[in-house]
Amino acid sequence: MVGRFLALVASVSLFASPAWAEIARVKSSVGVAAIERGAARLPAKPGLQLNPGDRLVTGKDGRISLSFIDNTRFSVGPNSRVAVNEFVYDRTRQQGRFLTQVDRGSLAIVSGHIAKSGRDAMKVRTPNSLLGVRGTRFIVEVSK
């Protein structure tokens, strides 16, 4: 578990270059809502483009909604911290891999093409579990 987490941290920092293509766009946000990218903290304004490795962070009155290029949609609730650790998508074949980590708070998901493209191609990690997404609409909550 520790080894895997460190490997993840390493791969995210390795690839934290600005050369990434867009993977998602912020559609709306309210309250305290930011995208953390490396050491930077960007306000989650509508239209902001996400990169793999980005973290979605909200305060107690904060919310963020976004759509990914595979048509997955997210709604992030208050007091949340959600990282998009891995997102790889081939638009032509509509296949890819998607790993999201919910450290705290709540996340509603409507899954898109990646979840359909292969068994457990889309995964969600919480502090105590790893989920494989096989169907479309659900909420993951991590309480304090």
Place this chain on the structure above:
Amino acid sequence: MKVRLGLASLALMLASCGGSSLLLLPDEAGGHGAVAVLEANGKPVDAVVSQPDSRTKLGSSSPTTRPAGQLKQDEVALLGGMPPPPRNYVLYFVEGTTDLTPDSRPVFDEMKAEIARRPGVDVEVTGHTDTVGSADDNDALSQRRAQQILNLLASVGIDRSLMAAVGRGERELRVPTMDNVENPLNRRVEVLVR
């Protein structure tokens, strides 16, 4: 230094480790899917939650699922905050040209209004052809058709940075045909408004 930071945040994360739960809902079309539990506390688990409108407490090797009952206020708010589903528009062309058919003009206007309505919108414009002519010519024609629609949208005030155009030639026929078959339904541009 980076590794040390990683350890620090890992320690923090473990210290604040909370319970995790899953709420599986019907999808927007009325069907329902499933979520597999692959690991709990680092150990492999083989469980699938497939009961719609159910709550599952995560973190044990045999997670228990119960009916969801009425949704809580914060869950309703969370679902209400979901972006609307993407919309797909199809525009048709006169044979061998980049001219829209008359029937496609109102579709274009509706699409333009939808793009203007959506905050944080992004638009994927994909051109297609029928199977008349060579594959290379059709790649080029489909790209011109997509670019034509992108230019039209730009001319009515849609920001170019929101849009991307790609040509798919005769690879994705809407109506399957043999080679060199003229077909008006295949001469199209599809626009995904997200």
